[in-house]
Amino acid sequence: MSEANRLDGKVALVTGAGRGLGRAYALALARAGARVVVNDLGVQLDGSRPDGESAGAVVAEIRRGGGQALANTESVTDPAAVERMIEGTLALFHRLDILVNNAGIVRSRPLAEMSLTEWQAVLDVHLTGTFLCSRAAFRVMRDAGRGGRIINTTSGAAFAGPYPGSANYAAAKAGIIAMTRVVAVEGQPHGITCNAIAPLARTRMSEQFLAGQNDSALEPEAVAPIIVYLASDAAAAVSGVILRAARGELSTITTEAGSVFRSPSGQWTPEEVAAFIVQLARPAPH
Secondary structure (H helix, E strand, C coil): CCHHHCCCCCEEEEECCCCHHHHHHHHHHHHCCCEEEEECCCCCCCCCCCCCCHHHHHHHHHHHCCCCEEEECCCCCCHHHHHHHHHHHHHHHCCCCEEECCCCCCCCCCHHHCCHHHHHHHHHHHHHHHHHHHHHHHHHHHHHCCCEEEEEECCHHHCCCCCCCCHHHHHHHHHHHHHHHHHHHHHHHHCEEEEEEEEECCCCCCHHHHCCCCCHHHCHHHHHHHHHHHHCHHHCCCCCCEEEEECCEEEECCCCCCCCCCCCCCCCCHHHHHHHHHHHHCCCCC
16 A cells, blocks of 8 residues: 555544444555544444444454554434544544544335435434534544545435435435535635545445345445545545445546527427427437
8 A cells, every 4th residue: 555545643433334334444444554433323224223332343353453443332413422422532542534424324115105204314314414423523624734534425326327215315315415515615725625435335225236246346345445545645636526436446426517508489488398308308319
């Protein structure tokens, strides 16, 4: 690993780091030299029945490898709990350089049957949790004057093919893309970067979609080096970028307006709009 990608002396906080992608991120950051706070409630996929054990298991792995780590079982949805998590990080390690917002749950339901509780619970963890942790970390990084790295987690559900039952999840992940770009702009004067990754990996959350696929590029460990790079000094000039990582391939995700059309009559009529939409639907000539 090049010196620019090393994280010696840095402190990283990873939410949802007890299993899957978060665990892979925490272990990779530790191997790169960072001291790591492993946050995880140890909940089921829907956010229920926290056991508080998975964070400790990952910390034990890091320590067996010679690294330094702290287990944390606070909820990212609770402002007071997030502040306690940050305070605990600073009390032990005296700084915070890297935040990886990875915590998430799933409560799938078709829109017509989705309850407000199911809608809100997913937004609370994914979107509000990302906001609360980012806000707290941003303040610490800004006040310390050393810059920092905030890395968020989005999903293809926000920009690729939609699938039934994911309105709450897709809405939260789309909100994270928008927030990432705003935080990148606000962080620029302080040397704080903010990027997001949409990873395709074999986890509890993706199990139903990837069952039977044995591609090693789908393992969480294949995504972790991207997080290490984004957390490093080598990525100091990279901010506001949304990366898609899937099956060993990387791409950037952008949102841009298409070609501009003017109304033939100078003011759009319903009939002209209908003709415009039909024109957009036609396949491009070869």
